[in-house]
Amino acid sequence: MHKLIIVKIGGNIIDDKLKLSSFLKDFARIQEAKILVHGGGRLATKLAEQLNIPQQIIEGRRVTDPETLKIVTMVYAGYINKNIVCLLQANGCNAIGLTGADGNMIRAHKRMSDKIDFGFAGDVDSVNEYFLKNLLGQKLFPVIAPVTHDGKGQLLNTNADTIAQEIAKAMSAFFDIHLIYSFEKSGVLLNAEDDTTVIPSLTPAYYQQLRKEQKIVSGMIPKLDNAFSALKGGVKKITIGKAENLKQMIDGISGTGIINE
């Protein structure tokens, strides 16, 4: 099987023009088939402030009322997505920017919860893997904004880590997947304050042990749960690390590798 590299970049890179531009140069240079999934960044929060739309974050997730959905759609699917596409094009990478609604790529449903109403937050039901496979076959490289749809005319705000994971699982039918979660640290750290304490590789057993010892910072837990779930779902290789080290992560010499054993 051919290799497919799926990279998720988070807000800290998106908010930093120089870092983003340098990251996109590295991404453009990847020779294998590739998909980029991006998060939001502070821009949506900033725009909400300017427009006096109060934002509520519960359990790390933005409560998406109708006005917030509008902002999310404008900022993620419009401003951020198209700027990334435009910069990749300038670097010779034939990018195509998409949400889950485009080509019916990702179907989701509005999150149901007895306790909390997350508004228009979507949980993924299915990924249209043939659509993505066709694009890659035409040497088009998808840049995916964290917005999905329910097939009934409703856009939904969806976590970018989850989108990356679901795409990775779905595409593992056709490709050897290397899923890379890039963020601001050099990997999963044994000491959250010390960027030199990167754990080179993490098995499910070691992860459970570290959790028991409370050595995993709470913010990392959803990301790692996501990663292990992707591994179970057929994804070959997962790396968590710093966006600046993209090439080294692809080569397996940077970041934390999430492995089965």
Place this chain on the structure above:
Amino acid sequence: MHKLIIVKIGGNIIDDKLKLSSFLKDFARIQEAKILVHGGGRLATKLAEQLNIPQQIIEGRRVTDPETLKIVTMVYAGYINKNIVCLLQANGCNAIGLTGADGNMIRAHKRMSDKIDFGFAGDVDSVNEYFLKNLLGQKLFPVIAPVTHDGKGQLLNTNADTIAQEIAKAMSAFFDIHLIYSFEKSGVLLNAEDDTTVIPSLTPAYYQQLRKEQKIVSGMIPKLDNAFSALKGGVKKITIGKAENLKQMIDGISGTGIINE
């Protein structure tokens, strides 16, 4: 050759939720290959007001300073484009929302003018007709926002009528094109105040005569110049009329037909 219907919808439809939803139902029902090009609407102006970004319109075109380009990208490529795609998907039409940057579809350059600096306004250089042909071949229906790129990392705000025209000309190599400009009136009117005075068909000679007699309202002139230029460029059929009459325009029983003789 197969038929390709290219429809441009303007701001008045986009600003009206009920009309937009009804129009998209009609668009989804079109059996032939189809492309939708949309304009902006009042939303960009409204957002600029809310954010205290002064807007300057010269000769009917928005002067696009960096902050305005950001708004245009958010509103056109984000909010409007993705809402249209999502509604078309709900109507069983496999839409894919794009700007000119996506798939390197439309290259443009920053408009040069000795007199007026239009900022990041783009004039079209080329359309990637193979990219669009491939999408249509996969039964994917492009929904195009009026944003292009220069290939050097700069997004550009580009007139939607012009985009529709340039796409129509480029695609005439592969398809019999019917280009439909839909707007708020029933067609080109002999009396601008009376919607029953639609001119059923307009030849270049008749158009010149009406212009001499000053019977064409100034706002229609760029639209009609565009239409005649498309006709010269190989487009088979052009209709200008009311969005509510989309089906009738396709059938040739509503609107003003722009014809060679």
